[in-house]
Amino acid sequence: MALFTLQDISVAYNKQNILKDFNLEIEKGKLVSLLGPSGCGKTTTLRLIAGFLKANEGKFLFKDKDYTKVPVNKRNFGFVFQNYALFPHLSIFDNIAFGLRLRKNSKAEIEKKVMNVLEIVNLKGFEKRYPQELSGGQKQRVAIARALVIEPDILLFDEPLSNLDANLRVNMRVEIRRIQQELGITTVYVSHDQEECFSISDQVAIMNKGVIEQLSDPATIYKYPETKFVADFIGFKNFIDFDERTDTGGKIELSKSGYSFVLDKDARMFNHAGKIGAIRPDDLLIREKGDAGAVQENSLSGRVKVSTYLGRSYQYVVETPIGDFIVNKEMTESYRMGQEIILEIPRNQMVLVD
């Protein structure tokens, strides 16, 4: 059952729609990420859930109660900001105790809860310090502790790691996931970093222009993107807009400008009528012209247009009669620029998207 639901939400700013007829359901105890490029509406969605922002239309239901008009301070949701937003005039202890004091907890209770949460975020012994004396990672831990200590019904993260350096980011996201699972707290996490979202989420919602393009578990999105936008966002760099698609028993036949291709149908979990083929640069195969092992099926003759050394692999731009393809290949020596080659699309590596 859904813990909370956004129903037909519309948000407009300066007469421009940021969200339009937006729907989202989140289950109790899950960590759901909102992922997308800047301007896709992910932060707007988060602020809407927090109550910082009012929707022009639509409803926000929490535990089946209408929360649309409930003010921020009555919602009991924890919010973790990108820039930490710690109170500079308060010690770490007082920062964390802020929400408890407003809830009129007794002194002993506050002491106990603050110490407990400091242990959860591994910051014991820091209670007398001030925010200015802490590193970025420590500040973010305090921010998380401050949000956790009020025992929120939902925890909201707004790009919490984007101000930290790369190593710390990886550590912190493991930490966030650990805490979230330990406490079983329902969490919405906003980020533009794909790896970050995929590594910590139960479900990822990929957003574009105020709409969720796909909401699934990370593995499903990674393997089976449903739309061209999602595919492109997660690294399917090659697209073929097919003219025709014919489904026959176990396979799908496709054609483009007279060239025909075959895909294994049973490898696809999804079941929609997309006609755009998407394939990752790593999954395409290049063969030398006249190679004895070359298969005729799903192959195109092409020419290496650009060759770029990437360190672990080479990246080629291959020119073919139906357009350019980007191909990554791990190998010791490269194909020359201008070399004629055969490009093969393996029959179980391409996905079809809308």
Place this chain on the structure above:
Amino acid sequence: MKKRYLYLLLLPGLLFLTVFMIIPIFLTIGTTFINDHGFSIQGYLDFFKDRYFVEILLTTLRVSLFTTILCILLGFPAAYYISKLKQRKKAIMLLLTIFPLLTSPVVRSFSWMVIIGKNGVVNKVLLSIGLIEKPLDILYTPTAIIIGLVHLFLPLIIVTLVGVMENIETDLLKAAESLGASRLAVFSKVVIPLSVPGLVIGSILVFVGSFTAYTTPALLGGKQRVISTFLYQNAITLNEWQVASIVATIMIAVTVLIISIMNGLAKKLNPKG
């Protein structure tokens, strides 16, 4: 230019201040400790035994204190409102705020005379609606001085506070709200503590300004003396330069004392601000 010669740039200003301010101040202070028999603090002792003078000193302190408190009470909410406005509106509001500073204190004081005088607007209105039976004595009282000084110094404290409040991150206010703080709690637990630096600077400006103000108390105070008008009277009217110098020295001492007390207070209120 080499860095060590950069201090030369300070010289003209420093020279000017030394000749026309620092040396005269020390000369003034020096003369107060000398009488016919050499070094003496008899002048000060006589002073603090004189009820009339002590009364004037206390009145001046009281007037300055009330002016400061009123300026804070009136200025704080206004400053918060202005700090929340968009850039364009903020500029307009700030311009309106400092507008009173652009008129002469003399003109301003005369207009207050018209408003709060015996036959002024305030008394006429109150009489006509029957709230009072005879005109209130507002003009030529400490109250009149306070009204004039608040009018004079309110812009100062507002501008100082807006500067500090603008720099409070809105995410801090949102964070407080998300932790359960009502609008009022956000204001008292986040906005006010973080405004302390501006509050201290603003209060010092207002207090010291009120303590040393001359024109406004001279015009609105009537026979009611404050320390600066008392000094003027001794120096110009009575030609008592020794007394005037002692008064000046006391003013400097009180000013320095007030500033250090307020700074100490600020440190206590905001240890890491």
